[in-house]
Amino acid sequence: MKHPDDSGTAHGGTAQEGAAHEGTGVRETTTPVDARAGSFAALGLPEAVLRTLDEQGMRDPFPIQAATLPDALRGRDVLGRGRTGSGKTLAFGLPLLTRTAGRRAEPKQPLALVLVPTRELAQQVTQALAPYAEALRLRMATVVGGMSIGRQIAALRQGAEVVVATPGRLHDLVERNACRLGRVRITVLDEADQMCDLGFLPQVTEVLAQVRPEGQRMLFSATLDGDVDQLVRDHLHDPVVHSVDPAEGSVATMEHHVLVVHGPDRYAVTTEIAARDGRVLLFLETKHAVDQLTRHLRAHGVQAGALHSGKSQPQRTRTLAQFKEGRITALVATDVAARGLHIDDLDLVVNVDPPADPKDYVHRAGRTARAGESGRVVTLVASGGRRETVRMLTGAGIRATVTTVRSGEAELTRITGAQAPSGVPLDGGPAAPRPKNTNAPFRGLGTTKGTPRATGGRPSRKAGEARKLAEARRAAQVRRSG
Template identity: 85%
Template sequence: MKHPDDSGIAHGGPAQSPATTPAPPPAVVSFAGLELPAEVLRTLDGLGMREPFPIQAATLPDALKGRDVLGRGRTGSGKTLAFGLPLLTRTAGRRAEPKQPLALILVPTRELAQQVTEALAPYAEALRLRMAAVVGGMSIGRQIAALRQGAEVVVATPGRLHDLIERNACRLGRVKITVLDEADQMCDLGFLPQVVDVLDQVRPDGQRMLFSATLDRDVDQLVRRYLHDPVVHSVDPSAGTVTTMEHHVLVVHGPDRYAVTTEIAARDGRVLLFLDTKHAVDQLTRHLRASGVHAGALHSGKSQPQRTRTLAQFKNGQITVLVATNVAARGLHVDDLDLVVNVDPPTDPKDYVHRAGRTARAGESGCVVTLVLAGQRRETSRMMAEAGIEPTVTKVRSGEAALSRITGAKAPSGTPLDGGPAVPRPKNTNTPFRGLGTSKDTSRGAGGKSRKAGEARKLAEARKAALVRRNG
């Protein structure tokens, strides 16, 4: 538990801020030792939660007193209850007017909004508080209706909240408690102007809490402008340095990368595959399903109902492979997810930290694998060093024992899940690699050359025949 400048946070901590107060070590050993309502304690007990996680033990006493809090804990460390329980406790007993919530939780993604809402719902219900989720991709009419009926607590993404404010469907003047979850990502994604606009509208004398797995300089301007004498808590190592997490870099031969990815996806147990683009995600997902692997795609091009359904199927085991862009790098909690694979290596150390944080959650073990080509090794090594990671580096080929030992990889069944012809198992050939899921169409290329050769041959024969005719 340290000031951000001496907490060892990778990627550069906030500049020294005179308005921050380092916090003393937590002394809380149980939820019962906190000033929580009896209804909340009964709910916690009913859910089997008796001892707070370190980030909760550190922040709850200050947050329950109404202090501004700047908290950093690794993903999966329990940040949602760390800000959610005091927010609900301090809002209990008050009633919201139509369109005028009393507490606001701002998050960067729809998935995180949904997860936060679900996690806090039992406690809100116990305290008779109404919650509303306000996110893009869902019916804005229903969200307007929920706000009109009155919701004490709103969980929102910045874009949709901005739209509702513009329509005069939501007014923030009575919001007394404001939480920014994954504050650094909201800055990274370009939400900073909307976040500033929101913080300018909530009550200036209210409580503000900023939580994230990383607190870097992007967040510092928000801290300086909007938090009043905040208590700073940094209790866990970042996701990249969790001791229960293994990190591997697998150096693959270019033409073999698709086969390696397919065999990893065919393993027993769930796996999360990260790629850079929506197109690559869709392409790999189609290939995996045609190879007999139960895979689903998740990216921002999918509708919210599609994204929600795919996540539910991944969590309940209907699909065992989630192929995703960085939209799944935050806010995704899946129990017993022990393998994350960067098919496309991230270039930003923060992206690595948050992708990695999908596994080894809440003290469990996990493995993070990054596939690199020989030409990517230097850049990937630099990125991982900045993230504080020292991975085990191994050269692998598809079908090798080392690949199976590290990832559990095995050959796919080859039986298509959606009909159509079976896809032949990717082979380790010397065909030039042209991107995941694509290959140079050698048959077309050869065919083109053959046609040109044939045409040249026919032209030569015609000229020869004409010459013979002229010469009698």
């Protein structure tokens, strides 16, 4: 295979016309969302890659792929902005693999590097690119925390042309002299804004200082702002910029709903949504809240699984696999699941805890309506938090439908597919209490409408004493009247 020059870049080309990207000083080309190059064959990819694309059912490139592949294949530095789920992985992965093919890595010295913010995204990128790497006879290694560092050191020692890594673990391996970056010709930063948000900017900058200075760099993200602009200015060489979707991520195939819920009814509403037919991804703010809701859902018969940074990587991998296969229907997660996670046919995302930041909302929402499919995003709020949530959505460029709902109501079912759970616990223990009146709506935690609540959903002791007193008074009245 004929290779571009070892410098990895093709400087001197004419940048495409467009508006200057704020802060970077480069020109931005906006590609219409429905743009197509016609076929992957027209983009100049190798026959082995085209054959694999066909085997994977990939017929036509997505807009971000059609826009960036020609420049990336020529060795240009690329700055790509596309809504999450728009096909960025193949947009950077295919040119990276194509331009690396035919070379062989020395032990501990990869030739291409993909940096991502999370373990889940690293594994997903590896899985997505593996068929094409195999077709081109390239070896890949995944380097992430939470997994055996010894096995990762062994994989690097055996030689891997392409490494997919999270910044923290890669830093550890470099410190141990188990990985050397001096021969890396192509470097990709995927979801760069999240890496910066998570505090990885120092490690990312350190990596870029160690790879070949004249090598090709590609930066892909759903948003380009803040520290990302600094990375572009300092480390990309005359990049061509392509933006294929609005930065807000509000697309025609995605519906947004704000459901105003009475505070005590929130758990019951969440339970009924989780019990719907079909999968649902529910976001909460804290690990403790995720575990608590997951236990509650499973106690009420909902096939739920928890995903957060407190879980081991094998646990996280297993839970994700079960959710993708449908063995878990409700995935309860923190924002660790808000980036890069791809689930086919996921049509509902629920913000049980509304995010405070518009960007976080955009990325949570991006787990549905992927690759042109339709989806719905629901945010639960108490009446007092409605205004703040609508303001956050406005900041994300999203106009949502606001509806007041209660558990058991037809309107909640219409919007989310909610239904009463079976009440049969999945992990042993007694069945969850159900209303005696089968016509009464399910209220969650074993209560019915109008029944006082206490911890665990049972009537409080004071309420029980008051009810007994009222019954005694009624009995006395009956005796007197008789």
